[in-house]
Amino acid sequence: MAxxxxxxxxxxxxxxxxxxxxxxxxxxDRRTVSSRELGDAVAVSDAQVRKDLAYFGQFGHPGIGYxxxxxxxxxxxxxxxDKQSNVLIVGVGNLGRALASxxxxxxxxFDLVAAFDDDARKIGTRLTESIxxxxxxxxVKTVAGHQIRFGILCVxxxxxxxxxxxxxxxxxxxxxxxxxxxxxxxAGVAVSSVDxxxxxxxLSFQLGGGRYGAGKAADV
Amino acid sequence: MAxxxxxxxxxxxxxxxxxxxxxxxxxxDRRTVSSRELGDAVAVSDAQVRKDLAYFGQFGHPGIGYxxxxxxxxxxxxxxxDKQSNVLIVGVGNLGRALASxxxxxxxxFDLVAAFDDDARKIGTRLTESIxxxxxxxxVKTVAGHQIRFGILCVxxxxxxxxxxxxxxxxxxxxxxxxxxxxxxxAGVAVSSVDxxxxxxxLSFQLGGGRYGAGKAADV
Numbered sequence: 001m002a003x004x005x006x007x008x009x010x011x012x013x014x015x016x017x018x019x020x021x022x023x024x025x026x027x028x029d030r031r032t033v034s035s036r037e038l039g040d041a042v043a044v045s046d047a048q049v050r051k052d053l054a055y056f057g058q059f060g061h062p063g064i065g066y067x068x069x070x071x072x073x074x075x076x077x078x079x080x081x082d083k084q085s086n087v088l089i090v091g092v093g094n095l096g097r098a099l100a101s102x103x104x105x106x107x108x109x110f111d112l113v114a115a116f117d118d119d120a121r122k123i124g125t126r127l128t129e130s131i132x133x134x135x136x137x138x139x140v141k142t143v144a145g146h147q148i149r150f151g152i153l154c155v156x157x158x159x160x161x162x163x164x165x166x167x168x169x170x171x172x173x174x175x176x177x178x179x180x181x182x183x184x185x186x187a188g189v190a191v192s193s194v195d196x197x198x199x200x201x202x203l204s205f206q207l208g209g210g211r212y213g214a215g216k217a218a219d220v
Numbered sequence: 221m222a223x224x225x226x227x228x229x230x231x232x233x234x235x236x237x238x239x240x241x242x243x244x245x246x247x248x249d250r251r252t253v254s255s256r257e258l259g260d261a262v263a264v265s266d267a268q269v270r271k272d273l274a275y276f277g278q279f280g281h282p283g284i285g286y287x288x289x290x291x292x293x294x295x296x297x298x299x300x301x302d303k304q305s306n307v308l309i310v311g312v313g314n315l316g317r318a319l320a321s322x323x324x325x326x327x328x329x330f331d332l333v334a335a336f337d338d339d340a341r342k343i344g345t346r347l348t349e350s351i352x353x354x355x356x357x358x359x360v361k362t363v364a365g366h367q368i369r370f371g372i373l374c375v376x377x378x379x380x381x382x383x384x385x386x387x388x389x390x391x392x393x394x395x396x397x398x399x400x401x402x403x404x405x406x407a408g409v410a411v412s413s414v415d416x417x418x419x420x421x422x423l424s425f426q427l428g429g430g431r432y433g434a435g436k437a438a439d440v
Contacts, residue, residue: 009422012422012425013418013422015421015425016415016417016418016421016422017402017418019421020400020401020402020415020417020418021402041402042402043402043404078425079421079424079425080424080425080427080428081420081421081424085424087420093318093321094314094317094318094321094322095318095319095322097314097318098313098314098315098317098318098319099315099318099416101313101314102314102315102416104400104415104416104417105416105417105420107417108417108420108421109421109424110417110420149427150420150423150424173427174420174423174424174426174427175423176416176419176420176423180240180324181240182237182240182241182261182262182263184263190423190426190427191423192419192420192422192423194414194416194419195236195240195324196319196322196324196325196396196414197236197240197324197325197327197328197330198233198236198237198240199396199412199414200301200307200325200328200330200370200394200396200412201235201236201239201299201301201328201329202229202232202233202236202412203370203394203395203396203410203412204299204300204301204305204329204370204394205232205235205298205299205300206394206410207300207369207393207394207410208300
């Protein structure tokens, strides 16, 4: 592990973008791709593609480029999504319901297996074909029973920290956080936050909406 | 403008985090804050706080720290969110509906004023108290009439590029993209993409789900 500790977060983010694009190439029946073609498709330079991949090993074949199926397998192994992982949702408001119906998760190795809310009126209601909303008291049992490590948190800001602590106490180790708060978590717990207002502010800045716009597009 | 072109994207992202935290401090009736307190609250170092703010000018007061109300005003001006901006949504599925009910937007300077879909069954249905879903043909007229520069794109991946092009042709200059595709846009158009599977993959990587986990939490 130590060997890889210095990999910059943006490089890991780009691995996801490469993976998404490689899957599209494969769906279009392509077998190989050059770093330039892959870079062009996701708007980064070919040098950046090679550099990002070089953190993890040797992937290209001289005179061929990358073999798409092989590179997909290897990137998935690097990201740890070569096996399906179980995921739960805490907070079944509009956003929770939208996320539950988002098909991208399963395709990328994440199976939504349970949903929780502390609103008694929601408990027992159907979220998807196979999932009914459970009370927060069932969190510990469900996490253990389904070996769930990842949780999606979409409760209001005011209850986010408390809900996150319940998730962590139950054994969750990675939280995708949609509440507009900075969660305080112990070392060993990973948090990725999606604050939608932040994204809009970044766009506003890029468009020079203030006095300082830089005009460059940012991604994820 | 040229002077600010080299501001790193992560620094601008952190401005949003600082702003969120400053608003919480103000809501708790605090008047001043040190770079250390602000940094602690959003999990960055005090040196980083000072460095990020220094890109934009001189904000601190010796012996006092930052005056919270003043810093909020100035960060909003930098981000261009000191005035309200009109926003539209294209794609009124589950996610579009969830986003329409997300109250964080208005609070941060963004007013959702219109929604569009190409599904005839959705046209005319009520999205919020004040918004009914319009056909895509109305895009040009609405963008001009409401002076809208920002659009939230939440259509399926297969129709995202075409929908983005319609938005841009109508005058939209910033797109918050939820479709899991890399949009190809002209210079002068800013795109910020929220790919939920990417966020989960990043968590998976951090947890060492693959062979290379780094164990460090990342944020937006």
